[in-house]
Amino acid sequence: MMQLDFLDDLRRMNVRQLFYQVLNFAMIVSxxxxxxxxxxxxxxxxxxxxxxxxGSMEPAFHRGDLLFLTNYDNEPIRAGEIxxxxxxxxxxxxxxxxxxxxxxEDGNIKFLTxxxxxxxxxxxxxxNGQAWLxxxxxxxxxxxxxxxxxxxxxxxxxxxxxxxAVLAGLGLFVLIHRE
Amino acid sequence: MHTFxxxxxxxxxxxxxxxxxxxxxxxxxxxxxxxxxxVKITAANIVLKNVPEYAVSREKNDLGALRFDLSSDLSDLFxxxxxxxxxxLTAEYETSNNKLNQVVLWDKIxxxxxxPLIDLKNQHLKYYFWDDGNxxxxxxxVSLYLSWNIIPIAGTLPLWNxxxxxxxxxxxxxxxxxxx
Numbered sequence: 001m002m003q004l005d006f007l008d009d010l011r012r013m014n015v016r017q018l019f020y021q022v023l024n025f026a027m028i029v030s031x032x033x034x035x036x037x038x039x040x041x042x043x044x045x046x047x048x049x050x051x052x053x054x055g056s057m058e059p060a061f062h063r064g065d066l067l068f069l070t071n072y073d074n075e076p077i078r079a080g081e082i083x084x085x086x087x088x089x090x091x092x093x094x095x096x097x098x099x100x101x102x103x104x105e106d107g108n109i110k111f112l113t114x115x116x117x118x119x120x121x122x123x124x125x126x127x128n129g130q131a132w133l134x135x136x137x138x139x140x141x142x143x144x145x146x147x148x149x150x151x152x153x154x155x156x157x158x159x160x161x162x163x164x165a166v167l168a169g170l171g172l173f174v175l176i177h178r179e
Numbered sequence: 180m181h182t183f184x185x186x187x188x189x190x191x192x193x194x195x196x197x198x199x200x201x202x203x204x205x206x207x208x209x210x211x212x213x214x215x216x217x218v219k220i221t222a223a224n225i226v227l228k229n230v231p232e233y234a235v236s237r238e239k240n241d242l243g244a245l246r247f248d249l250s251s252d253l254s255d256l257f258x259x260x261x262x263x264x265x266x267x268l269t270a271e272y273e274t275s276n277n278k279l280n281q282v283v284l285w286d287k288i289x290x291x292x293x294x295p296l297i298d299l300k301n302q303h304l305k306y307y308f309w310d311d312g313n314x315x316x317x318x319x320x321v322s323l324y325l326s327w328n329i330i331p332i333a334g335t336l337p338l339w340n341x342x343x344x345x346x347x348x349x350x351x352x353x354x355x356x357x358x359x
Contacts (some may be wrong), residue, residue, distance in 0.1 A: 079281035
């Protein structure tokens with residue numbers, strides 16, 4: 001019965017309606033992109049929303065929790081805050097807490113991080129011979145927290161076939177569905 | 180019209196938006212709260228050595244050590260939107276090398292199911308107190324203070340400082356040997 005409905009919908013579409021559906025689809029994609037790029041401008045961070053991928057900050061953050069980041073240049077980095085940083089040779093940014101800060105008169109800063117759930121600091125995670133992080137390594141600083149929501153992303157990353165099925169299903173739905 | 184799918188869709192959409200709204204209320208109702216509390220810190224057994232910190236370089240750096248007493252009642256920091264506290268004891272000071280140095284010496288996680296009363300006596304440091312250079316020798320103004328990061332159930336992740344600090348004065352001579 002459902003299949004018949006959907007065939008009916010398609011049959012009743014003329015060229016004008018088809019164009020309308022395609023434009024509608026393009027509208028959804030481009031507004032999602034605009035929101036993401038807009039957030040990048042407002043927060044100053046190249047990835048304003050991240051999903052926690054490891055348990056190294058437990059029990060504060062678990063896998064699948066969502067973090068909102070900002071990265072304003074005029075806000076200094078201080079001990080105790082949670083930063084997201086990139087290390088040379090690692091693709092995935094790391095979310096850990098700052099435990100040491102040394103700042104020069106001219107604002108030049110070096111700092112050390114550690115995961116709340118790890119026993120040792122992060123020097124073992126940094127690039128070979130790297131003892132400190134610098135301001136430029138920071139992708140963002142955790143400002144907001146929402147639990148669980150990011151688990152969708154983790155599931156999609158773990159099962160790529162599922163991701164493509166969902167994306168294809170949603171795309172098809174938007175294209176052929178009529179109000 | 181009223182198929183199983185449309186009913187399921189309506190129910191899940193309604194419960195999701197209700198959850199989102201309640202979560203937002205949870206965040207909004209605690210956003211403007213004051214999360215300060217008085218803290219009592221004292222330190223003793225202050226010693227200083229000058230040894231190489233091999234994790235950074237071969238050069239000798241100042242390595243301080245001390246024991247501290249810490250007491251505070253943090254029950255006011257827990258409310259319906261506090262999942263846990265991350266407490267950390269920071270040493271902050273200025274040296275000729277650096278305008279600002281912050282070294283976390285000790286930390287502790289207090290989950291909402293745990294006691295919010297802190298009463299530590301003669302506590303060892305959890306992390307080494309390395310200076311970035313030789314700035315601790317004879318330093319009379321190293322301030323120790325406790326701060327906390329509120330981890331909410333949903334919301335912002337603010338840092339607050341406890342009211343009360345302790346001023347550490349380091350000796351003018353290095354301690355020799357291995358003893359602390």
